[in-house]
């Protein structure tokens with residue numbers, strides 16, 4: 001089983017510079033903190049690289065949800081841990097590693113919206129455009145086709161998360 005590079009470490013880091021500057025610009029008139037919500041586990045690498053490049057007042061929050069077994073979604077989003085502060089009247093940025101079927105984000109957005117944040121936006125480093133999920137990603141990274149990808153936080157049965165690039169299994 002060989003791994004092929006789809007998006008190199010250099011391309012990822014360049015894209016993150018670009019996303020961070022879009023985010024800086026989008027929130028430039030906001031004086032309150034922005035709450036960046038990291039969706040564990042997959043987003044940990046992207047979250048960590050991104051927040052270091054944002055020049056705003058950023059607070060961290062973490063949720064852990066999962067729905068995949070191998071490369072197949074169970075269709076059921078399991079919540080493993082949730083926010084540790086309310087998001088009412090906060091500007092919230094959800095940081096995801098991948099939007100595939102959109103099930104995970106649909107679930108997260110539905111519950112975060114119930115908390116009445118001042119604003120709720122999404123960034124995702126990878127997006128599969130094959131599904132009609134209707135999720136609006138304000139700060140999109142790379143659009144890819146229908147390949148199961150690993151690396152840079154993305155796993156196949158918990159493997160490959162620590163690769164610095166995004167690849168696929170041939």
Ligand SMILES: O=P(O)(O)OC[C@H]1O[C@H](OP(=O)(O)OP(=O)(O)O)[C@H](O)[C@@H]1O
Pocket residue numbers: 039040041042043065066067068073096097098099100101102103104105155
């Ligand atoms: O758009 P979807 O089809 O819902 O897929 C996207 C979600 O799937 C992965 O999470 P996973 O359930 O594998 O948990 P993990 O982040 O712990 O790997 C990924 O990190 C996203 O959160």
Ligand code: HPA
Pocket residue numbers: 068098100101147148149150154155156
């Ligand atoms: O392509 C993928 N790779 C890893 N995890 C995922 N979760 C949804 N899609 C993917």
